[in-house]
Amino acid sequence: MNRTSARDQIVKTASRLFFNQGYHLTGINQVIKEAGVAKASLYYHFRSKEDLCVAYLKKRYEIWFALLDKYLESITDPSERIIKSFECRAQYLVNTHFGGCTYLRIASEMPRRSKKISRQAILQKEKHHQFFQEEVRKIKWKLPENETIDTNDLAHIIVILFDGATAQCQIYRELWPFEYAIKAVKKLLLK
Amino acid sequence: MNRTSARDQIVKTASRLFFNQGYHLTGINQVIKEAGVAKASLYYHFRSKEDLCVAYLKKRYEIWFALLDKYLESITDPSERIIKSFECRAQYLVNTHFGGCTYLRIASEMPRRSKKISRQAILQKEKHHQFFQEEVRKIKWKLPENETIDTNDLAHIIVILFDGATAQCQIYRELWPFEYAIKAVKKLLLK
Amino acid sequence: MNRTSARDQIVKTASRLFFNQGYHLTGINQVIKEAGVAKASLYYHFRSKEDLCVAYLKKRYEIWFALLDKYLESITDPSERIIKSFECRAQYLVNTHFGGCTYLRIASEMPRRSKKISRQAILQKEKHHQFFQEEVRKIKWKLPENETIDTNDLAHIIVILFDGATAQCQIYRELWPFEYAIKAVKKLLLK
Amino acid sequence: MNRTSARDQIVKTASRLFFNQGYHLTGINQVIKEAGVAKASLYYHFRSKEDLCVAYLKKRYEIWFALLDKYLESITDPSERIIKSFECRAQYLVNTHFGGCTYLRIASEMPRRSKKISRQAILQKEKHHQFFQEEVRKIKWKLPENETIDTNDLAHIIVILFDGATAQCQIYRELWPFEYAIKAVKKLLLK
DNA sequence: CATGAATGAGGGTTCATTCAT
DNA sequence: GATGAATGAACCCTCATTCAT
Numbered sequence: 190m191n192r193t194s195a196r197d198q199i200v201k202t203a204s205r206l207f208f209n210q211g212y213h214l215t216g217i218n219q220v221i222k223e224a225g226v227a228k229a230s231l232y233y234h235f236r237s238k239e240d241l242c243v244a245y246l247k248k249r250y251e252i253w254f255a256l257l258d259k260y261l262e263s264i265t266d267p268s269e270r271i272i273k274s275f276e277c278r279a280q281y282l283v284n285t286h287f288g289g290c291t292y293l294r295i296a297s298e299m300p301r302r303s304k305k306i307s308r309q310a311i312l313q314k315e316k317h318h319q320f321f322q323e324e325v326r327k328i329k330w331k332l333p334e335n336e337t338i339d340t341n342d343l344a345h346i347i348v349i350l351f352d353g354a355t356a357q358c359q360i361y362r363e364l365w366p367f368e369y370a371i372k373a374v375k376k377l378l379l380k
Numbered sequence: 381m382n383r384t385s386a387r388d389q390i391v392k393t394a395s396r397l398f399f400n401q402g403y404h405l406t407g408i409n410q411v412i413k414e415a416g417v418a419k420a421s422l423y424y425h426f427r428s429k430e431d432l433c434v435a436y437l438k439k440r441y442e443i444w445f446a447l448l449d450k451y452l453e454s455i456t457d458p459s460e461r462i463i464k465s466f467e468c469r470a471q472y473l474v475n476t477h478f479g480g481c482t483y484l485r486i487a488s489e490m491p492r493r494s495k496k497i498s499r500q501a502i503l504q505k506e507k508h509h510q511f512f513q514e515e516v517r518k519i520k521w522k523l524p525e526n527e528t529i530d531t532n533d534l535a536h537i538i539v540i541l542f543d544g545a546t547a548q549c550q551i552y553r554e555l556w557p558f559e560y561a562i563k564a565v566k567k568l569l570l571k
Numbered sequence: 572m573n574r575t576s577a578r579d580q581i582v583k584t585a586s587r588l589f590f591n592q593g594y595h596l597t598g599i600n601q602v603i604k605e606a607g608v609a610k611a612s613l614y615y616h617f618r619s620k621e622d623l624c625v626a627y628l629k630k631r632y633e634i635w636f637a638l639l640d641k642y643l644e645s646i647t648d649p650s651e652r653i654i655k656s657f658e659c660r661a662q663y664l665v666n667t668h669f670g671g672c673t674y675l676r677i678a679s680e681m682p683r684r685s686k687k688i689s690r691q692a693i694l695q696k697e698k699h700h701q702f703f704q705e706e707v708r709k710i711k712w713k714l715p716e717n718e719t720i721d722t723n724d725l726a727h728i729i730v731i732l733f734d735g736a737t738a739q740c741q742i743y744r745e746l747w748p749f750e751y752a753i754k755a756v757k758k759l760l761l762k
Numbered sequence: 763m764n765r766t767s768a769r770d771q772i773v774k775t776a777s778r779l780f781f782n783q784g785y786h787l788t789g790i791n792q793v794i795k796e797a798g799v800a801k802a803s804l805y806y807h808f809r810s811k812e813d814l815c816v817a818y819l820k821k822r823y824e825i826w827f828a829l830l831d832k833y834l835e836s837i838t839d840p841s842e843r844i845i846k847s848f849e850c851r852a853q854y855l856v857n858t859h860f861g862g863c864t865y866l867r868i869a870s871e872m873p874r875r876s877k878k879i880s881r882q883a884i885l886q887k888e889k890h891h892q893f894f895q896e897e898v899r900k901i902k903w904k905l906p907e908n909e910t911i912d913t914n915d916l917a918h919i920i921v922i923l924f925d926g927a928t929a930q931c932q933i934y935r936e937l938w939p940f941e942y943a944i945k946a947v948k949k950l951l952l953k
Numbered sequence: 954c955a956t957g958a959a960t961g962a963g964g965g966t967t968c969a970t971t972c973a974t
Numbered sequence: 975g976a977t978g979a980a981t982g983a984a985c986c987c988t989c990a991t992t993c994a995t
Contacts, residue, residue, distance in 0.1 A: 195975080211491050213404035217969060227977045229971085234975095238969060288491055293480075293547050297488035300402050300479060310551050345560040346541075353544025356484050360501050369536040377567065386959070408986060418960045423987065425958090577980070593873050595786035599965060609981045611967075616979090620965065670873060675862075675929050679870035682784050682861055692933050727942040732919075735926025738866050742883050751918040758950065768954080790990060800956045802992085807954095811990060 196234045198224045204245045208288060212242060212298045239303060242295065246309035249291040254316065256281060267327035268378050271347065272371060274320070278351065279367040282358050289359030290352060314348065321347045328378065347374060387425045389415045395436045399479060403433060403489045430494060433486065437500035440482040445507065447472060458518035459569050462538065463562060465511070469542065470558040473549050480550030481543060505539065512538045519569065538565060578616045580606045586627045590670060594624060594680045621685060624677065628691035631673040636698065638663060649709035650760050653729065654753060656702070660733065661749040664740050671741030672734060696730065703729045710760065729756060769807045771797045777818045781861060785815060785871045812876060815868065819882035822864040827889065829854060840900035841951050844920065845944060847893070851924065852940040855931050862932030863925060887921065894920045901951065920947060 193201070202224035206215040217238060221228050235241045260277040264270050288294070292310035299306060322344035330338055350370045357366035384392075393415035397406040408429060412419050426432040451468040455461050479485070483501035490497060513535035521529055541561045548557035575583075584606035588597040599620060603610050617623040642659040646652050670676070674692035681688060704726035712720055732752045739748035766774070775797035779788040790811060794801050808814045833850040837843050861867070865883035872879060895917035903911050923943045930939035 209491065211404075211489060213402075213489065214491075216967070218967080228969095229978080230976055232970070233977095286491075289484075289488060290547070292551060293484070294488035296550050297480060297485035298402060298404065300400065300405075300477075307551075307553075314548065314551055342560060342563055345557070346564040349541055349544035349548055349557060349561055349564070350537075351544070352547045353540035353542070356481070356543045356547055357505065357540055359487050360483065360498075360505055362498075366536070366540060369533060370540055372533060373537040373540070373564075373568070377564070407984065409984075419986095420961080420988075421959050424960095429986065591873065593786075593871060595784075595871065596873075598963065600963070610965090611982080612980050614966065615981095668873075671866075671870060672929070674933065675866070676870035678932050679862060679867035680784060680786065682782065682787075682859075689933075689935075696930065696933055724942060724945060727939070728923075728946040731926035731930060731939060731943055731946070732922055733926070734929045735922035735924070738863070738925045738929055739887065739922060741869050742865060742880075742887055744880075748918070748922060751915060752922055754915060755919040755922070755946075755950070759946070789988070791988080801990095802957080803955055805991070 195224075195226050195230050199226060199231055199234060199241070200244045200248055203241050204248045207242065207245050208249065208285070208291065212295060239306070243305050243309060246291065246295065246306065246313075250309070250313055250316075253281070253291075253313075257320075267324040271321060271324050271374060271378065275351065275354070275367055275371050275374065278355060279358075279364055282355065283364065287358050287362045290355050293352065293356065314352075317351065318344050318348050321351075325378075343377060346377065350374060386415075386417045386421050390417060390422055390425060390432070391435045391439055394432050395439045398433065398436050399440065399476070399482065403486060430497065434496050434500060437482065437486065437497065437504075441500070441504055441507075444472070444482075444504075448511075458515040462512060462515050462565060462569065466542065466545070466558055466562050466565065469546060470549075470555055473546065474555060478549050478553045481546045484543065484547065505543075508542065509535050509539050512542075516569075534568065537568065541565060577606075577608045577612050581608060581613055581616060581623070582626045582630055585623050586630045589624065589627050590631065590667070590673065594677060621688070625687050625691060628673065628677065628688065628695075632691070632695055632698075635663070635673075635695075639702075649706040653703060653706050653756060653760065657733065657736070657749055657753050657756065660737060661740075661746055664737065665746060669740050669744045672737045675734065675738065696734075699733065700726050700730050703733075707760075725759065728759065732756060768797075768799050768803050772799060772804055772807060772814070773817045773821055776814050777821045780815065780818050781822065781858070781864065785868060812879070816878050816882060819864065819868065819879065819886075823882070823886050823889075826854070826864075826886075830893075840897040844894060844897050844947060844951065848924065848927070848940055848944050848947065851928060852931075852937055855928065856937060860931050860935045863928050866925065866929065887925075890924065891917050891921050894924075898951075916950065919950065923947060 199220065203215070203220045206220060206223065217228065217231065220241075221231050224231075231241070235244065257274060257277055260280075261270050261273055264273055282288070292313050295306060296302065296310055302310075322340050325338070325340045325343050325347075332338065350373050354366040354370035358364060390411065394406070394411045397411060397414065408419065408422065411432075412422050415422075422432070426435065448465060448468055451471075452461050452464055455464055473479070483504050486497060487493060487501055493501075513531050516529070516531045516534050516538075523529065541564050545557040545561035549555060581602065585597070585602045588602060588605070599610065599613065602623075603613055606613075613623070617626065639656060639659055642662075643652050643655055646655055664670070674695050677688060678684060678692055704722050707720070707722045707725050707729075714720065732755055736748040736752035740746060772793065776788070776793045779793060779796065790801065790804065793814075794804050797804075804814070808817065830847060830850055833853075834843050834846055837846055855861070865886050868879060869875065869883055875883075895913050898911070898913045898916050898920075905911065923946055927939040927943035931937060
């Protein structure tokens with residue numbers, strides 16, 4: 190029997206192609222051909238290509254955060270977890286040929302994107318912020334008296350460095366931007 | 381007679397459309413229609429849509445750096461010039477409806493982009509790095525003895541923050557990421 | 572409903588137009604317009620114009636050999652069958668306004684033709700050779716002792732006369748070359 | 763100074779391209795580019811692409827018959843001159859990658875060709891017939907009494923064999939059809 | 954003689970989507 | 975759930991030709 194349903198095959202194939210080739214450069218025909226399903230089957234499961242795109246964004250979300258979790262599973266120190274998350278990203282970018290951030294790319298391909306798509310992109314960014322904020326909070330800060338750390342600020346800055354470095358790598362197709370991003374993070378955390 | 385040449389009209393129109401709608405969502409037909417020229421005229425001046433894209437990238441380069449120059453023309457303090465460049469960017473993003481970075485967007489639309497396109501994107505990033513590095517060098521650092529500033533590192537970090545904040549704004553369609561980016565820059569500079 | 576499938580309509584129309592106007596002078600637009608189908612329907616059934624051309628060549632093959640069979644159906648004498656096949660060709664050329672040989676024309680229109688197209692052209696020529704060779708073998712030769720007939724040679728020569736006469740007619744738009752070709756055939760057979 | 767005029771350059775280039783690639787597959791742009799002249803220059807010397815085609819046909823006429831003359835210059839025996847003319851053609855076809863007969867090809871590319879073009883094609887065929895007829899007349903026939911040779915017939919048959927063999931070679935991209943054509947010619951001459 | 958710039962019409966091909974079965 | 979066939983609109987690009995200079 191076919192272990193994977195038609196729907197899963199479609200999402201899997203579309204995700205691979207959207208990610209590797211870009212959304213607009215991937216046609217429905219290629220998706221169904223490589224997924225091995227009929228065209229009408231795709232439109233049975235998804236109302237439109239855009240709906241398929243939403244499924245794609247959800248799938249990449251799961252893939253990425255599963256990868257990150259795995260990468261950090263044996264690490265407990267919060268500062269190290271943050272640094273390592275940058276390392277994980279760097280490695281991921283190499284493996285995906287410097288394709289950049291899925292969500293930023295979709296935002297770039299669809300300047301007038303739908304609410305559904307915007308929501309998925311924001312969801313991923315918020316999740317990242319949340320992750321960093323949790324780690325930052327866990328850090329035992331050694332601060333002079335009367336000083337406090339705004340963990341929200343710091344988490345936002347880290348996310349910006351994270352996405353900024355990802356973007357630079359996408360342009361240069363090289364990994365060195367992460368060296369600078371990690372240097373910046375270290376400065377901010379060890380202050 | 382016609383004051384602006386056909387070529388200029390084409391580049392101007394294409395730039396507007398590529399920037400507002402995206403490269404793939406803008407067809408040659410729309411470009412020539414809104415530019416008021418014949419299709420063959422476009423292909424007389426540009427070998428392909430991709431070549432037109434290169435002209436577009438060059439034009440945006442001129443526009444952005446001219447804007448930045450203008451914004452900073454009366455400012456001399458290097459730290460302030462850096463901060464103000466972030467403000468300039470923020471304002472620019474509002475005016476362009478949070479379209480993001482032209483070069484990152486093109487990289488996102490064309491994962492397998494040509495050398496020509498890549499070159500333009502890298503050119504713009506290097507120019508930014510160069511700008512920030514020059515400013516950083518001009519700062520009169522008050523450092524403890526035996527300490528030096530690696531201006532190259534710092535410039536790279538600032539670029540990353542700059543592009544990271546731009547990317548975040550593109551996702552959220554809001555301006556707040558620049559508050560955090562500027563906070564980060566200030567921390568790094570006032571150290 | 573529609574008795575003839577869209578595919579058949581396309582092949583039928585394309586064959587008529589390719590044959591009457593030439594391959595390059597017949598646009599896809601004209602084909603679909605006269606066939607009464609949508610452009611995408613054509614490309615659903617045929618990967619490219621060239622593939623449609625292959626279908627055209629196959630169709631002409633069927634048409635011509637069916638015509639020839641019909642023309643010769645009541646004739647048994649092999650020599651007469653050969654002569655009559657030239658008559659059949661002559662009549663065919665008149666009916667098709669001296670359009671010449673489908674396969675030689677395509678070879679002329681596509682100097683760098685694909686393997687698929689070449690194959691169809693060779694197929695038709697070999698079929699002709701085979702037909703003539705079979706007839707030649709059936710002839711009861713009255714030869715001096717120690718002499719034999721090389722049926723392969725003779726069949727090849729007849730094919731050459733056949734195509735040569737067809738070509739001449741295409742140039743002159745007149746039928747007289749067949750008189751000479753038939754004279755030559757008679758000389759060669761009655762030896 | 764430029765020894766060859768612009769006009770000559772155009773004809774030379776167009777001839778090469780029309781012959782190698784086909785008339786319809788050769789665009790005006792390629793011609794002027796490879797000829798190194800401006801587009802308007804071409805249209806100064808030739809009213810249209812079709813007029814350029816006429817010049818092309820004339821040029822090929824001269825090239826071919828000059829080649830033939832050269833090939834036969836030391837041969838006097840008329841029978842041998844005829845056979846050698848087939849050899850010359852065979853060699854010519856190899857050198858031109860089995861492109862076939864210029865005039866038949868143009869007739870194939872332009873089913874509804876102009877009078878001017880038709881005229882050039884017929885001119886070449888008649889010249890060939892004339893050449894063969896002259897040679898045939900020079901042969902000292904050893905005939906039984908009461909028998910005569912119709913040199914006109916024979917010349918026509920030879921032309922048909924000549925073009926037929928050329929056509930077959932164009933299809934097969936091989937030289938063997940000339941073996942059969944030459945065999946046929948020998949039979950007809952030595953009778 | 955020669956040129957660069959401009960053009961309308963059409964080239965072949967692919968798009969995402971729908972429909973009857 | 976699934977399918978093959980069909981579609982209108984749009985895709986990027988090239989054609990032979992003309993015109994003002």
